[in-house]
Amino acid sequence: MIVGLTWLIAFQLLGEVTVQVLDLTVPGPVVGMLYLFVFLRLRQPAADAPVLRAGTGLLRHLQLFFIPAGVGIVASFGVIGADWLPILVAMLGSWFLGLAVVGWTSTGLERLLGQPRDDQPRTPRAAR
Amino acid sequence: MSGGIDGLVETVLDTLRTPLGLLGVTLVGYQLGRWLQRRSGEHPLVQPVLVAVVVAGMAITLLDVAYDDYRSSTELVAFWLGPATVALAIPLHRQADRLRGFVVPLVVAVVLGAATSIVSAVYLARWLGAGEVLQETLSTKAATTPVAIALTDSLGGIPPLAAVFAIVIGIFGAMFGPATLWLLRVRDRRARGLALGAVSHGVGASRMLLENETEGAFAGLSMGLTALAISLLLPVLALWVF
Numbered sequence: 001m002i003v004g005l006t007w008l009i010a011f012q013l014l015g016e017v018t019v020q021v022l023d024l025t026v027p028g029p030v031v032g033m034l035y036l037f038v039f040l041r042l043r044q045p046a047a048d049a050p051v052l053r054a055g056t057g058l059l060r061h062l063q064l065f066f067i068p069a070g071v072g073i074v075a076s077f078g079v080i081g082a083d084w085l086p087i088l089v090a091m092l093g094s095w096f097l098g099l100a101v102v103g104w105t106s107t108g109l110e111r112l113l114g115q116p117r118d119d120q121p122r123t124p125r126a127a128r
Numbered sequence: 129m130s131g132g133i134d135g136l137v138e139t140v141l142d143t144l145r146t147p148l149g150l151l152g153v154t155l156v157g158y159q160l161g162r163w164l165q166r167r168s169g170e171h172p173l174v175q176p177v178l179v180a181v182v183v184a185g186m187a188i189t190l191l192d193v194a195y196d197d198y199r200s201s202t203e204l205v206a207f208w209l210g211p212a213t214v215a216l217a218i219p220l221h222r223q224a225d226r227l228r229g230f231v232v233p234l235v236v237a238v239v240l241g242a243a244t245s246i247v248s249a250v251y252l253a254r255w256l257g258a259g260e261v262l263q264e265t266l267s268t269k270a271a272t273t274p275v276a277i278a279l280t281d282s283l284g285g286i287p288p289l290a291a292v293f294a295i296v297i298g299i300f301g302a303m304f305g306p307a308t309l310w311l312l313r314v315r316d317r318r319a320r321g322l323a324l325g326a327v328s329h330g331v332g333a334s335r336m337l338l339e340n341e342t343e344g345a346f347a348g349l350s351m352g353l354t355a356l357a358i359s360l361l362l363p364v365l366a367l368w369v370f
Binding site: 005008009011012015024025026027028029030032033034035036037040041051052054055056058059060061062063064065066067068069070071072073074075076079080083085086087089090091092093094095096097098099100101102103104105106107108109110113 | 154155157158161175176177178180181184185188189195198199202203205206207208209210211212213214215216217218219220221224229230232233234236237238240241242244245248249250252253255256257258259262266269270272273274275278279282286288289291292293295296297298299300301302305308309312314315316318319320322323324326327328330331333334335337338344348350351352355356359
């Protein structure tokens with residue numbers, strides 16, 4: 001576990017350094033993710049390699065790591081106050097539009113470029 | 129010993145206010161969420177992160193702990209978001225074959241999606257009478273939390289509020305995203321992951337990872353690319369929309 005976590009933190013550090021040097025607004029871990037992806041493609045480690053085991057273990061509990069930021073909602077009730085309606089509509093409307101644009105653009109272009117569509121279960125139930 | 133019970137209660141409450149106590153409340157809230165999720169037959173509305181936020185939020189309100197104190201007490205938990213984000217490369221590596229023939233649709237969709245998220249949030253908020261500071265704060269909400277904070281700061285919005293918006297839309301996406309995608313008839317698993325990652329970043333990806341690796345992998349990738357697209361597009365779009 002510790003060996004795998006060391007690898008993940010090393011890639012995160014590499015990402016942080018890149019972000020600092022190139023003065024990017026993208027977070028270090030996102031750049032670290034790209035580095036790890038390239039590394040995994042080139043090295044093709046065995047399925048039980050420490051970095052894969054540790055990473056898969058962390059991802060199983062990804063929601064846990066968002067809780068501290070999420071509790072910040074408690075502190076923001078006062079700020080939201082009278083502006084709740086524009087906030088609600090802008091959040092939900094923009095979320096829905098973004099979802100539809102990305103979903104439809106990617107599937108539409110796939111069809112346009114003549115690429116066969118990937119696995120496509122017909123109903124939510126069949127997807128399970 | 130007339131004050132014995134009161135004294136004990138006071139000691140327990142004071143212990144809960146320590147970093148260890150607040151960390152414990154957070155972990156117990158998360159486990160309660162996971163238990164409820166299993167008990168409800170994996171109902172999409174029961175997301176562990178939501179249950180835990182409610183539990184911890186009520187706890188710090190009742191214990192009268194300031195959010196900043198809670199935040200620094202639970203740094204140990206929040207820290208792992210970094211390495212876990214790096215680890216999103218793993219499902220993508222396993223699903224790399226599915227990138228074939230999908231790179232062009234993926235890039236175009238993410239860029240259009242980022243622009244749509246920014247512009248629609250600003251105009252909807254303005255239409256309903258929100259001030260410019262609030263419009264700026266809302267414009268970054270589709271980006272993952274650290275990006276939303278940094279960009280909102282550079283625009284002149286309210287960074288802590290941007291973090292809250294990002295996390296709320298993330299949890300909302302985890303609850304309603306997959307069902308909405310069925311309604312929109314988006315069936316390709318790659319496109320489904322891409323779409324949810326583009327509007328609900330890592331929190332959306334966290335649900336998909338547990339249900340389907342293809343969806344989870346593409347949601348993780350989309351989270352990263354959307355962070356990049358929003359960072360690049362926002363300074364340009366800001367000249368036009370604000």
